[in-house]
Amino acid sequence: MAKPAARLVNAVLDPVLAKRAGLSMALVDAWPEIAGARIADCSCPLKINWPRRTHEDDPFEPGVLVVAADAMAALHIQHQAGEIVSRINAFMGFQAIARVKLVQKTVTPAPPPERRARPLTDAEKGRIDALANDFDDEDLREAVRRLGRSVIAERPRH
Structure with a gap:
C-alpha cells in the first residue's frame, strides 16, 4: 500500500x-x-x-x-x-x-494546497447535462454545466 x-x-x-x-x-x-x-x-x-x-x-x-x-x-x-x-x-x-x-523577520506564507478535481463518470456527466437541458438560454445552460462539473468533481466518489 x-x-x-x-x-x-x-x-x-x-x-x-x-x-x-x-x-x-x-x-x-x-x-x-x-x-x-x-x-x-x-x-x-x-x-x-x-x-x-x-x-x-x-x-x-x-x-x-x-x-x-x-x-x-x-x-x-x-x-x-x-x-x-x-x-x-x-x-x-x-x-x-x-x-x-x-x-x-519576514515569513513567506505557505502556498495553498493545489486542489485537483477528479474526472467525472459518464453517469455524472449525463446527470449534469440532463439538468442543464431544462434551460432555454445556451449561455445559462453552459454555465450550469460548468458549475455542476466543478461541484461534483470536488466530491469524493461513493
Missing part, C-alpha cells in the same frame, strides 16, 4: 528536527490551529530552547519556543503569548513550553 509522501518526509525529518531544534513536524503542521490562521500566515515556529540540565536528577523545566514572525504577527503573538503557550502545552500533552520568544 502506498504511503503519502508527507508521512515519509516527516518520518525522516522529525528525528533531525527533534535533535537539532527540539521541534517536531507535528507542531509545525498544527501551527495554524495553535496560533490562528491569520497569525500563522506571517509566522512559524523555529525551535524550542530547552534549559540545560547540569545533572540528570535535575527537575524538568519547560522550554522556550522561538517563533519567527513579521512585525504585525509579532505584535499579535506578544499579546496572545499566554494563550499560545497554553495551546502548545495542550497539543504536546504536558507543560513543554514556558514562554514564547519572538524573532522578527
Whole structure:
C-alpha cells in the first residue's frame, strides 16, 4: 500500500528536527490551529530552547519556543503569548513550553494546497447535462454545466 509522501518526509525529518531544534513536524503542521490562521500566515515556529540540565536528577523545566514572525504577527503573538503557550502545552500533552520568544523577520506564507478535481463518470456527466437541458438560454445552460462539473468533481466518489 502506498504511503503519502508527507508521512515519509516527516518520518525522516522529525528525528533531525527533534535533535537539532527540539521541534517536531507535528507542531509545525498544527501551527495554524495553535496560533490562528491569520497569525500563522506571517509566522512559524523555529525551535524550542530547552534549559540545560547540569545533572540528570535535575527537575524538568519547560522550554522556550522561538517563533519567527513579521512585525504585525509579532505584535499579535506578544499579546496572545499566554494563550499560545497554553495551546502548545495542550497539543504536546504536558507543560513543554514556558514562554514564547519572538524573532522578527519576514515569513513567506505557505502556498495553498493545489486542489485537483477528479474526472467525472459518464453517469455524472449525463446527470449534469440532463439538468442543464431544462434551460432555454445556451449561455445559462453552459454555465450550469460548468458549475455542476466543478461541484461534483470536488466530491469524493461513493
